[in-house]
Structures are given as C-alpha cells and as structure tokens.
Amino acid sequence: MVHVYEFMWRVLHVLLHIHRTFITLFRIRLRNWNGQLWSRALAALLVPIALSFPKQKKLVPAPGKRVGRRYRWGADGKSLEKLPDHIGLLIAEEEPRYTDIANLVVWCMAVGISYISVYDNHGVFRRNNSRLMEEILKQQQELLGLEGSKQHSVEFLSNGTDKQDHQVLSCQSVVKVLSPDDGKLRIVQAAQELCRAVEQMEKTAKDINVTVLDSLLRESKTTPDPDLVLKFGPVESTLGFLPWHIRLTEFISLPSHVDVSYEDLFSALQHYASCEQRLGK
C-alpha cells in the first residue's frame, strides 16, 4: 500500500513541476491569484492564448523617448497611494544577471524610492560589489540619459561607511549591497559588543532592551527598515535576509529577475500600495 502512495506522490509532484515549467515558459501573471493550487492549475490549462506570446525584442530607445520614459516613471511613482521608503531586492536564483538587477535599481530610483538594497544568500553581490555598481551606473546612463543621471544621483553604501547626513539633493537614492553576514551575524556582533560592555562594567544586563539593540543594528539614524521586499525566484523563503529589520516588511514574489520588465516592478508596487498595515491594532 505504501508503494501505491509513493507512486501517487511522485505523479503529483511531476504534475506540479510540469505546471511550474508551463508557467515559467509562458509568463502567466499568477502572483495575483491566491486561490487553491488546483484552481490555478485549471486556469493555467484553460489559457491556450498564452501560446501566442512572442519573445519581445529589446530595442534601444531614441534619446527623446528616454526623457519621456523618465518622466513617466516619476509620474507613476507619484500616482501611487504609497511608495516604499526602502525596497529590498532579494535574488533567490542561482545565476544573477547584473544588467537586469541594475535595471531594477535604476527603475526604483526613477520611480522615487530613496533606499534600495540588493541581496542574495550566497554573498555573490557583496563579493562583486564593484561590478554591480559599474553596471548600475551604466544602466542609469542608458535608461535615464545624461540629464536624468544628474537629477537622480545615487550613493553607494559599502559595509562600514556611515551615510553622511549632508544636505540631500533632490531625488538622491542610496543603494546598499547586502549578504547573509548583514543578518544574523550582525545581530551576534551587536550582542558581543553589548556583552563586552557588560564585562567591562560599562553597562548592566538590565540596560539591554529592544531600543538599545535596534540603535546598534540601524545603518544610520535616517535609514528606514525595508517596507517592501521583492523576491525573485521560486524559493519561498527570506533566506536569511536581515531578520531584525523585516518585522513589518511586505513580501511580494516575482518569478524571476531574468528579463524582468518595468511593468513587472510597477505592478508589484501597485500591489504594495494597496496593503493595509494595522500595526497590531
């Protein structure tokens, strides 16, 4: 009898894998469908029109069009009821594509998001920090043009540098590259610091509370916690992303960051704008 169940389980999972591949191949926007797995499966099977989606070629737009797009992106940002102050881009895929990530960062900047964090759970971006930064600057020129790049300046924060509280230029964005070390390891380091202070009689155990720990873990007094994390990839987990900071973060999943479009990003932002946070009340 056990073998029968095992066989049926295998059949079930093969069907699910086929279903998943089907979705990935035809890029059906299922993230809005929160219904039962079977209703999703049925719906997917009933949409043969998906077959007619051709692969779209990326054209380099004329400079005039660039300006138009830049203003549209800015207007889009202003049209939303709420925009995240700090967005996290969690890449849960094995092969990161730097150009696509750079595009996402530039679009976030253009839409008006002030703080952008990029994360992967292998620490690949952290190790290739400079390559990512170069790619972002390149895409900034490409997508926003020279004028736009001047207007939307970007500040890169690497580990250890404090964001200076100088006068903020209009549309300045801060980009930070994160790795798992910024999560639990950072909390442990803060704990060690506090315990050392106790060892040296500078503090007592009773002095330690949420506020004290939070101030140690905060990037700077002005950096907000991530309001929204966009997760790219099939894995349903935070994969160690900043455990302390994500207590009220909204998580929106997107199938992949490869060939991601502005529309994908914008619809995620629209979804975020409609979320209601009651904060315990």
Add this chain to the structure above:
Amino acid sequence: MAEWSKIPPNVFSEKGSVPLSLQVEVLKGVSEFFNMSWIREGELNLIEKLSANILKAGPMPKHVAFIMDGNRRYARKRHVERQEGHTQGFDKLAETLRWCLNLSIHEVTVYAFSIENFKRSKDEVDGLMELAKQKFIRLLQEQENLEKHGVCIRVLGDLTLLPLDLQQHIARAVVATRTHNKCFLNVCFAYTSRHEIANAVREMAWGVEQGLIKSSDVSEALLGHCLYSSNSPNPDLLIRTSGEVRLSDFLLWQTSHSCLVFQSVLWPEYSFWNLCDAILQYQLNHRPLQKARDQHREEQALQQHEADRACVADLLQHHGNGKPLDAQRRQEALLNYTASREERVQDFLGALQHKRDSFLTDLTSQAALA
C-alpha cells in the same frame, strides 16, 4: 458563548419566567462552551486520509508555525461580535491541531497575542485576556486528555506583561504538561520577535555578569539557545492566513530558512485542504531550502572555528612566554579551548533553564497559596 450574542437585550427586563426556548438556548451555549477543548477529537474522512497518505510519502515538516490572522475580518463578514470571531478562531486552532497530529506533524507554534496588540481597545484586550484565561483553565481540567495525547504546552513571550492571574494559570498549564513529549504546542503570548531576541541578548549579558560565560562565547548558536523557543527546532513551515504578506514580528530569527506560505483564506475558515496546499509548497521548496540551511550551518561552523582560533591566539600571546608554539601544540590548545568553551556554555544554559523553571514554579506556588 456562541449563543449569547443572539439573545435580544430586552428579554431579561420582562417580569415573569424565562421562556423555555431561551432556556434551551442558554443551556446549548453553556454546554458548547464546556465542550471546547484544545484538540478536537476525531479522525480524517476517507478522502482526507488518502490525501494525507500521499503527502506523507514525501518530506513532511516536523514543526509548523501559524499566524492565525483574520478573526476580526471574519466576524465582520459574518456580522457577529469580534469576540465571536476570536472564539471561532480558537475552535479552528483545535481542529488544525487535530489535522497536524493526523499528518504526523508533532510540533506547532502559534501567534496568539502580540505585544503590539496591547494597543487595541481596552474592551478587546480584556476580552482576549479573559478568553485566554478560560482556555487555560479548561486545559487544566483536561489533564487526562493531554496525558493521553502526550501534549506539552509551552508559552513563549514576556509573561510579566500579562495580568497576574493569567500568568498563574499559564504557569500551572506549562508545569503540568512539562514532561509530556509526544507532541508540542508553543503558544506565543505577549510576544514579539524583537523582544525575544533582545531578551536573549540580555540573558547572555546576565551570563557574563554572573561569570558563567565570556563575551567571546557569544555566537549565533548560543543566541539561538537563549531564545524563548530554545527547546524547539526551527519551524520548517510558516503559514499566514488572511492574505497579508508580512511576518509581523513573529519568529524572525527562527524562520530565516523556513518555507513561507501566505494564504488568503481567513483563519476561522481554514480547511484541511488549505493545510495540504501549504505542505505541498513545503515539499516543492524542500531541497533548495535544505541546501541553503546546510550552507549556512557550514558557514556558522567556520565562523565559530575562526573565533576560537582568534581567542586561542590571543590567550597564547598574553600567557605565553614569547616563543611561538609548534603546530601540534597550537592544535592542542585550540581543542582544549573549544572543549572548555563548550563546557562553560552548557553550564550557562543549565543555569538559564533553571532560572526559567523557577520563575514558573514560583508562579504556581503563588497560585496554590491564593
């Protein structure tokens, strides 16, 4: 309790005897209240059993965490009192625990009351505290049932924030079921993850103050052992109902590599099929998450090794006679240091467990005297 809200307010103001139909309603309500237990009795029907057996052919989560969201929205939808929504939510919890046992899931953690929820209206908070008190009292009356199922109840959170009588009831329930080990129910009450992590750091600092550990002994593993959930493995699967897609300060440390499933169904409407859907998601994510967890564990072990090595190098520098030791001596010193660190840590954790146990037994003896 369910029937009270249906009684029209002017009934009791009339002189004379209470009508028979009303008496029946009252008795029904009272008996319903007393029949509500923490784990619903019952078995799965045929189709459910079949599906459960198919699922169990694959990897199953051993520990599932629930954020039981949607009670108030359910109450609005059904046009009943908020309190009724919470009561139905509790019923659904009892049913879900039954399903988990049927699916051989032996550990469940639920988010019952957040420290943030104290911000709600006094009426609602008092209502929730009263509901909790009734449930814990009921629990204590069901000792045999709990022993039969081997249920161990743990309450995670800052109990000192709760009214004293509730603290005492909780302490009695936890102490009474402490030795049971067939299945575990962890109820997060007066809990937020940040408070839990800050408390863990405070406990480690206490350890340093008491001279039980050194600040260099602080590690990810040690912090994990100082959390309220230290006696449980990390949840394999976290389910949140009602369509919200955030963690709301729940088990942030413990769920960093767990499978997260967000479902739009409201908690009081949760079904066996919703649970199966979540488990299916867990099975699809099982391998990549296992890989990520293993990788993280390896990195952790490496970091600990490096930290130990640095400490040994430091010690040798300070206590040595200036001559560099050969590789074998250094290796020996490293092994000795690691062993002594582990012993220190074990003693500290023992002292911490004793402190926590004493807090609970003190509460129970207070309750006994009262």
